[in-house]
Amino acid sequence: VFGAGSWGTTFASVVADSGVDTIVWAREPSVAKAIQVSHQNPVYLPDRALAPSLRATHDPEAALDGVDLVVFAVPSQFLRENLRRWAPALPRSAVLVSLMKGVELGTLKRMSEVIEEVCDVPPERVAAVSGPNLAQEIAARQPAATVVACPDLRAAELVQSCCTTGYFRPYTNPDVIGTELGGAVKNVIAIAVGMAGGMGFGDNSKASLITRGLAETARLGVALGADLVTFSGLAGLGDLVATCSSPLSRNRTVGEKLGLGHSLQEIQGSMRMIAEGVKSSESILELARTHGVEMPITEHVVAVVHDGMPVTDAVSGLMSRELKAEVQHP
């Protein structure tokens, strides 16, 4: 597992708990050492006991030696440059798995597409894992489910078998596009829901934003070739609701602070971890425009986060827009 942030570390611990020999690569040597020696990640996952069998290293080549499965969990915008360094040492037959939830700025590629491109592997060798998976809860070994998406069923089943434990249940789905987009766009919607909460709006408003947010996610997905059904599932609705409900969500937290009137600079200065939605909002909006898809919530998030729109204007803009879409009479 490449990446020892909260989700990378947690997923590695799940795989180790499933009985598979697992090693995690950490960018920071001190983090690798803490995991290896004391089975903890004090920086990104404090107070959680990791699987005792989980090993860790700071050396990418040691991490890749003889593995059947390589999992990537680095910040989305840094995947490409990291991959370029790792690709030469990747075992030729390994299945590659993305835990990342973003869309690359500039290229507008999903993470599985970046992996395919940089590592020069076919889509059948690349899987995406996504679902209602707040890392803190899974690290506490609370029950959760997820989606393992890959066009090749056997690759999906290999990944599934490597992360099935008593508390973690992965389900396969052939739809990588829908699974990845559900995960990426939900971070943007969570920022919007956070903004509404920060401004003092209650659960009616938040539920309306979630409803309309899933609708715009699905619209984009279908335009890109995803299966509509995926958005009603764990990687769509499930992940969106978990993220928008949880005080543990970084994206929701960023939104809340914006809603309270803080600037993005102040907020990012105070957070150790990266809120993926901040960057991805721009690439997702560009993707939507390229495909002629309307995404009003994403548009307003980009306007606030990147273009200085006052958060009050955004929320009132959304409240008056968001409701066009109920069913027409015949």
Added chain:
Amino acid sequence: VFGAGSWGTTFASVVADSGVDTIVWAREPSVAKAIQVSHQNPVYLPDRALAPSLRATHDPEAALDGVDLVVFAVPSQFLRENLRRWAPALPRSAVLVSLMKGVELGTLKRMSEVIEEVCDVPPERVAAVSGPNLAQEIAARQPAATVVACPDLRAAELVQSCCTTGYFRPYTNPDVIGTELGGAVKNVIAIAVGMAGGMGFGDNSKASLITRGLAETARLGVALGADLVTFSGLAGLGDLVATCSSPLSRNRTVGEKLGLGHSLQEIQGSMRMIAEGVKSSESILELARTHGVEMPITEHVVAVVHDGMPVTDAVSGLMSRELKAEVQHP
């Protein structure tokens, strides 16, 4: 508006705020008097200032005199016996509106069907209003949206025009079946989500229950002739998420207390208001069985609430069942 519980009172105040002459009928004379005189409902909606123009009465005939629109907001299981008394005085041309979210025990009828039957009116004269509408928030005049469902567009638009305010936005939809079922089943799912919360499960588990809960609601709806799209909208997903997220939800609260190990008798003894899902869970399950639809979450809620299944068995039963439904590879 017939019924001065929290939602009936709030909706009446919305209609009055929209500029329409409005009178609310309260079962308890003291409640009618408080609304009429001090523009408050101290029993069911304490600390909220109602529209100053809202009138109230304890006399059903006074409430029905010359009205164009009659709104019903009484507990679902008491609608039929109340309607029998009111029906003779109903103005012949009035549009009848249901705010209720339940399915009648025994007959398995939705509230609009009960109204049609007892009042002997065609479906074109009966509308259902449902959405992410926590009464407390709307009574505080926070922004919210809702669905006005009626097969007749003009009747739907009449209702819509009578409850549109700066903070409340109704959208029309021809699908009464889906709108009513979304509202009714969400109370049952909220009990399940509450149970999981009461047992200490986090947002991943709750989001999975919401996801699978909406799926089983939609399955039942489609079997009964509803439009699948309604369940992705405000009266489906929106209402479900609002109810399951809010500490104000009575159904979620009942579930939480069950999850903490209290008995239904204890819980009902301590609540002034009725949690609709307790009764409706039985009629919804019977409806599902009649139509051959699988509803595992509803089944487990009924087992705990009515048949004494230990809540731990139910939640572990659900956690192992709930995840069959992701997409099959072709």
